[in-house]
Amino acid sequence: MKKFIEPIKEWFGYSRVERRSSFILLLIILFVIVSRYFFPGSKSTAEDVTSAAISRSEEITDYSERDEKRDPLSDYFSFDPNSATQEALIRLGLSDREAATLIRYREKGGKFRTKTDLRKVYGLDTVKADNLMPYVSIKQDTFRSRAITDRRKPKPVLELNRCDSVSLVSLPGIGPVLAGRIIKYRHRLGGFARAGQLKEVYGLPEETFKLIESRVTADSAYIVRIDINSAGYREFLHVPYLEKYEITAILKYKELKGKISGINELVENKLITYEKSLRIAPYLKF
Numbered sequence: 293m294k295k296f297i298e299p300i301k302e303w304f305g306y307s308r309v310e311r312r313s314s315f316i317l318l319l320i321i322l323f324v325i326v327s328r329y330f331f332p333g334s335k336s337t338a339e340d341v342t343s344a345a346i347s348r349s350e351e352i353t354d355y356s357e358r359d360e361k362r363d364p365l366s367d368y369f370s371f372d373p374n375s376a377t378q379e380a381l382i383r384l385g386l387s388d389r390e391a392a393t394l395i396r397y398r399e400k401g402g403k404f405r406t407k408t409d410l411r412k413v414y415g416l417d418t419v420k421a422d423n424l425m426p427y428v429s430i431k432q433d434t435f436r437s438r439a440i441t442d443r444r445k446p447k448p449v450l451e452l453n454r455c456d457s458v459s460l461v462s463l464p465g466i467g468p469v470l471a472g473r474i475i476k477y478r479h480r481l482g483g484f485a486r487a488g489q490l491k492e493v494y495g496l497p498e499e500t501f502k503l504i505e506s507r508v509t510a511d512s513a514y515i516v517r518i519d520i521n522s523a524g525y526r527e528f529l530h531v532p533y534l535e536k537y538e539i540t541a542i543l544k545y546k547e548l549k550g551k552i553s554g555i556n557e558l559v560e561n562k563l564i565t566y567e568k569s570l571r572i573a574p575y576l577k578f
Contacts, residue, residue, distance in 0.1 A: 368384060369384070373409075373410060374403065374404050384424060386416070390416050390420070393413060394416060397414075449507055450509070451508075452474075452508055452510045453510060457474075458471075465499070473496070482515055521551050524543075538563065538568075541563045542563055545561060555576065
């Protein structure tokens with residue numbers, strides 16, 4: 293019997309270190325078991341999760357069915373987008389952000405003159421805008437009275453040869469830089485013979501000229517003229533649009549002829565073209 297026990301003891305035998313380790317491990321296992329007993333964790337079964345999901349799905353479906361049965365236009369009413377409050381816009385179906393966007397559009401100067409102007413509001417859903425159009429009621433009297441007032445109010449007209457840069461800045465599209473260039477070009481010309489010469493000013497767009505064309509005029513009486521029969525080469529350099537070779541030709545002709553009677557004489561003798569004569573005539577005297 294002893295022969296069988298000794299191998300078993302040798303096989304399952306523990307050293308002192310192993311016995312201590314086993315004891316510590318046993319304590320840890322007991323601690324975990326006791327903790328689970330006194331502090332049980334909440335566990336959700338698969339059936340509970342499935343049941344909750346089905347309940348939520350039924351709830352969403354119920355809301356969807358009620359929304360489909362509801363008439364989307366039942367809460368709409370007539371409104372003027374130029375004066376409607378944010379609360380009224382929300383009642384009409386716009387979100388808080390869309391209502392605030394529409395009001396900001398008005399605050400920045402945007403006006404609703406027709407129903408389709410609702411589509412101009414960036415950020416407003418186009419479907420909502422189309423749904424609201426039948427209920428838009430714009431007071432046209434306000435715009436009509438303003439238009440009549442604007443037509444009756446005379447707009448100031450600037451005389452280009454006497455105005456200063458401050459007056460020019462009051463024109464639409466004219467800033468300090470362009471105003472300075474206009475004054476500088478006026479000195480170079482000796483004065484503006486016509487308002488269309490503004491298009492020759494460097495950096496002045498055609499669109500800007502169209503905006504101010506009816507607001508400016510040019511009085512040729514204020515132009516500085518040069519006496520063609522007494523002027524020398526240096527004086528001729530101040531005549532706008534004349535090229536140096538044309539100045540030389542006119543001076544040589546004047547030496548031979550003695551006196552020039554008029555602008556047509558220069559054209560007839562092919563010293564300048566007819567088109568050129570129209571441009572320089574306001575700057576010469578004979």
